[in-house]
Amino acid sequence: MFESVAVIEEGKLCLRAEFASEYYPGETAAWVEIRWYRNDDFNFQYQEEREDGVWKCRWDRHPSSHNSRDHFHPSPNASRSDATDAQWPVDHRDMCRLVLGRVEERIESLWERQ
Numbered sequence: 001m002f003e004s005v006a007v008i009e010e011g012k013l014c015l016r017a018e019f020a021s022e023y024y025p026g027e028t029a030a031w032v033e034i035r036w037y038r039n040d041d042f043n044f045q046y047q048e049e050r051e052d053g054v055w056k057c058r059w060d061r062h063p064s065s066h067n068s069r070d071h072f073h074p075s076p077n078a079s080r081s082d083a084t085d086a087q088w089p090v091d092h093r094d095m096c097r098l099v100l101g102r103v104e105e106r107i108e109s110l111w112e113r114q
């Protein structure tokens with residue numbers, strides 16, 4: 001599933017997992033970046049770079065002036081103005097499963113379009 005996984009220390013510290021290119025139809029570079037804080041706030045950002053542009057979304061838990069603490073920034077551009085309130089699992093493993101499940105759904109939809 002992943003080509004590489006690394007801790008990125010430049011900028012905001014995160015774990016970056018790059019998906020294997022053969023997992024996708026066509027030329028696609030895709031990754032998920034995860035930041036998890038000691039107070040259980042987090043940020044999962046998924047991004048694809050394809051021939052037809054960039055597609056991304058984001059799952060967040062942090063204090064926010066624009067939404068509830070748990071919120072989602074939908075695709076295709078994960079904009080702040082499109083964010084919706086959400087309720088995320090407390091356990092980090094459940095949250096990882098949720099995000100990877102949504103990424104799998106996205107990948108399946110890309111293959112179905114072929």
